[in-house]
Amino acid sequence: MIFADAFAWLVDPVNWSGGRSIPVRVGVHLLYCLGAVLGAAAIAVPLGLFIGHTGRGGVLLVGGSNALRALPTLGLVTFLYLLMGGGPAGVLIALVVLAVPPILAGAYAGVQGVDRGVVDAARGMGMTGAQRLWQVEVPNALPLLVGGLRNATLQVVATASVAAYVGVETLGRPLLDGLRVLDYGQFVGGAVLIALLAVLLDALLAGVGRLVVPRGLRLSAGSRRRGVELAAAAAQPDAGGSTA
Amino acid sequence: MKRTLAVAVAAAALVLSACGSAEDLGGSGQQADSGEVVVGSADFTENKILAEIYAGALKATGAKVTVKSGIGARELVVKALQDKSLGVVPEYTGNLLNYFDKTNTTSTADEVYAALKAKTPAGLEVLEKSAAEDKDVLVVTKETAERGVKSIADLGSGQYVLGAAGEWAQRWESRIKELYGVTFKEIKTTDAGGPVTVDALKNGTAQVANLYTTQADIAVNGFVQLEDPKNMYPAQNVVPLLRSDAVDAKGKQALDKVSAALTTQNLAELVKRVDVDKETVANVAADFLKTVSL
Amino acid sequence: MGEVVDYLSDAGTRAALLDMLLEHVYLSLLPLVVSVVLAVLLGLLAHRLPWAKAALAGTANVLYTIPSLALFAIIPAVIGTQVLDSANVVIALTLYTTALLVRPVADALDAVPAHVTAAATAMGFRPVRRFLAVELPLAVPVLAAGVRVGSVSNISLVSVGALIGTGGLGVLFTDGFRQRYLAPIVIGIVLTLLLALVVDLLLVWLRDRLAPWTLVGKP
Numbered sequence: 001m002i003f004a005d006a007f008a009w010l011v012d013p014v015n016w017s018g019g020r021s022i023p024v025r026v027g028v029h030l031l032y033c034l035g036a037v038l039g040a041a042a043i044a045v046p047l048g049l050f051i052g053h054t055g056r057g058g059v060l061l062v063g064g065s066n067a068l069r070a071l072p073t074l075g076l077v078t079f080l081y082l083l084m085g086g087g088p089a090g091v092l093i094a095l096v097v098l099a100v101p102p103i104l105a106g107a108y109a110g111v112q113g114v115d116r117g118v119v120d121a122a123r124g125m126g127m128t129g130a131q132r133l134w135q136v137e138v139p140n141a142l143p144l145l146v147g148g149l150r151n152a153t154l155q156v157v158a159t160a161s162v163a164a165y166v167g168v169e170t171l172g173r174p175l176l177d178g179l180r181v182l183d184y185g186q187f188v189g190g191a192v193l194i195a196l197l198a199v200l201l202d203a204l205l206a207g208v209g210r211l212v213v214p215r216g217l218r219l220s221a222g223s224r225r226r227g228v229e230l231a232a233a234a235a236q237p238d239a240g241g242s243t244a
Numbered sequence: 245m246k247r248t249l250a251v252a253v254a255a256a257a258l259v260l261s262a263c264g265s266a267e268d269l270g271g272s273g274q275q276a277d278s279g280e281v282v283v284g285s286a287d288f289t290e291n292k293i294l295a296e297i298y299a300g301a302l303k304a305t306g307a308k309v310t311v312k313s314g315i316g317a318r319e320l321v322v323k324a325l326q327d328k329s330l331g332v333v334p335e336y337t338g339n340l341l342n343y344f345d346k347t348n349t350t351s352t353a354d355e356v357y358a359a360l361k362a363k364t365p366a367g368l369e370v371l372e373k374s375a376a377e378d379k380d381v382l383v384v385t386k387e388t389a390e391r392g393v394k395s396i397a398d399l400g401s402g403q404y405v406l407g408a409a410g411e412w413a414q415r416w417e418s419r420i421k422e423l424y425g426v427t428f429k430e431i432k433t434t435d436a437g438g439p440v441t442v443d444a445l446k447n448g449t450a451q452v453a454n455l456y457t458t459q460a461d462i463a464v465n466g467f468v469q470l471e472d473p474k475n476m477y478p479a480q481n482v483v484p485l486l487r488s489d490a491v492d493a494k495g496k497q498a499l500d501k502v503s504a505a506l507t508t509q510n511l512a513e514l515v516k517r518v519d520v521d522k523e524t525v526a527n528v529a530a531d532f533l534k535t536v537s538l
Numbered sequence: 539m540g541e542v543v544d545y546l547s548d549a550g551t552r553a554a555l556l557d558m559l560l561e562h563v564y565l566s567l568l569p570l571v572v573s574v575v576l577a578v579l580l581g582l583l584a585h586r587l588p589w590a591k592a593a594l595a596g597t598a599n600v601l602y603t604i605p606s607l608a609l610f611a612i613i614p615a616v617i618g619t620q621v622l623d624s625a626n627v628v629i630a631l632t633l634y635t636t637a638l639l640v641r642p643v644a645d646a647l648d649a650v651p652a653h654v655t656a657a658a659t660a661m662g663f664r665p666v667r668r669f670l671a672v673e674l675p676l677a678v679p680v681l682a683a684g685v686r687v688g689s690v691s692n693i694s695l696v697s698v699g700a701l702i703g704t705g706g707l708g709v710l711f712t713d714g715f716r717q718r719y720l721a722p723i724v725i726g727i728v729l730t731l732l733l734a735l736v737v738d739l740l741l742v743w744l745r746d747r748l749a750p751w752t753l754v755g756k757p
Binding site for chain 1: 600607612621707730734
């Protein structure tokens with residue numbers, strides 16, 4: 001019954017044109033997400049690769065980035081809004097902060113998890129550190145790195161919805177507006193759109209991942225996400241016993 | 245086997261401890277017949293203050309009172325009153341009437357109050373309305389007002405950007421055109437009189453904003469309230485809505501005294517003390533009660 | 539900083555903070571406990587039936603992809619709860635955590651060496667007892683790793699519930715925002731991080747009690 005209202009809201013032409021329409025909000029949502037993931041990748045990929053390659057500062061950094069994962073998104077978004085005095089900058093910074101940990105974990109765990117035997121073999125072949133990184137470690141790290149990017153995207157898509165609370169025109173807008181006036185069609189319709197966007201983006205990134213990851217290094221879909229998360233958990237200093 | 249037992253015990257302990265705290269949270273826990281009155285409030289500052297004031301007034305008559313704050317939408321509040329999980333809530337005449345009677349078109353204070361009394365469902369009642377009013381108001385910056393915008397009628401057509409909550413357009417866009425011939429260049433979705441709306445007006449992304457009359461932001465930022473000579477926005481006098489058998493005659497009398505003492509101005513001052521001066525709701529309400537002779 | 543001290547100086551405020559903290563603990567940990575039980579049952583199912591494993595893994599992946607705010611809103615539409623009911627948050631977080639745990643539990647059960655189960659059977663263990671006394675304990679480290687990830691994510695996600703009426707410490711964010719008051723927001727963030735840390739330490743402690751063999755060789 002509620003879904004019928006949601007469907008009616010979704011197909012109502014009023015919601016498909018003008019400044020507050022569904023396409024505009026999808027566009028704004030995607031722009032925020034794209035900006036945040038690119039920004040976070042620019043920080044986290046080099047850092048993760050460096051730490052994974054040298055093995056220096058890994059425990060500290062992964063521990064720190066794990067603490068970041070516990071950051072409440074709504075708290076961060078409202079804090080940065082008030083700190084920056086409104087506007088989109090605060091939201092964008094919040095999204096970047098939240099996208100860094102999964103990418104960092106993916107890059108770090110990817111490089112660090114490369115079979116030592118493989119790295120030793122590369123060294124034995126006379127490869128320099130840089131050659132080992134680019135020709136051996138990075139390609140081998142790609143599955144987990146792409147997994148990290150996918151996780152970051154999910155986090156950012158979710159948080160951009162929450163950020164509608166501080167006034168950005170994302171897909172969280174109809175959901176929150178619908179709740180305020182108990183317009184369940186709009187409330188659930190908005191939720192369905194957010195869910196669809198997240199699932200489609202994830203599938204898209206999975207496809208991209210399949211294209212860029214060398215054959216022979218591909219993980220099954222299921223082991224990817226947990227691979228990254230559990231690798232991050234296992235990398236905590238106190239988790240020595242867990243080999244998961 | 246010992247290990248299994250340990251797992252089971254640990255899990256059971258966690259479940260039990262979780263249940264323990266569930267007790268305190270039971271959203272719709274039925275109110276006991278001990279004569280205890282539960283005062284509910286919505287989740288915005290002014291409503292929380294009013295709930296604390298009501299609770300204090302009822303306590304002064306010797307009643308046992310608890311306050312449950314942050315009860316969300318009106319639909320739930322009314323349901324909670326009817327199923328006895330709440331006894332009293334601070335309400336607003338116009339919005340409450342619209343909820344009970346979706347076809348309502350009255351807008352002046354007395355008309356709205358009379359219609360509300362007639363439409364309140366059996367078992368529930370509204371007491372005397374107070375002079376304090378927290379209603380929608382369109383505001384502009386001082387600079388805009390100085391250019392001659394004093395009334396809604398001065399907004400013209402397609403000249404300004406309005407910042408308002410998501411439902412504004414649906415509720416008022418055609419009405420404002422019908423009454424005043426006013427249209428906007430754009431209606432920006434901000435929030436319901438919150439920081440986003442205020443900031444939009446301050447930084448100029450909107451030139452007109454929909455706020456609420458008791459809001460501290462209006463005075464703090466020197467915003468000018470536009471006159472509404474045709475009463476587009478209905479009156480919103482503060483009024484206690486209660487389940488008739490939840491409060492005794494003494495309690496009702498005390499609440500009437502509170503309503504008589506409330507004005508838009510002193511209510512706005514109370515809101516300011518919480519929102520701007522960061523005093524706590526409980527302290528502000530207690531101070532106000534000292535000024536009412538119960 | 540002075541703002542935070544001022545904010546905390548009121549006894550009523552401190553009592554309210556404690557209530558929110560307790561609600562937060564309840565809303566984030568109840569789903570954790572429920573999903574451990576669910577994940578063990580579903581993981582067992584997946585371990586026994588390969589087709590169930592594929593179906594569960596697929597469902598779990600999609601579920602895990604849905605943003606929390608959306609899931610909070612879709613649940614009442616599916617099961618008919620009130621939109622502002624705290625059950626929506628509990629159910630959503632249970633779904634996430636179960637989705638996170640099922641596959642590793644199934645994998646861990648798959649990974650129990652055949653000779654171990656054979657030995658248990660030879661010792662006269664019946665299937666149920668063998669599962670509870672041999673296979674499940676061997677899955678504890680994997681389960682613990684998943685539960686730790688789940689607890690951190692639940693504790694952080696509960697706050698989003700403040701937007702739909704049930705938020706534990708998340709209420710500090712919406713209240714603080716409306717009042718333009720950083721103190722409650724900062725306190726909300728700090729308490730959330732501390733809670734995540736404390737629960738994580740407890741989980742590590744619990745894991746080491748339940749699977750002490752993983753400590754062998756640790757300094």
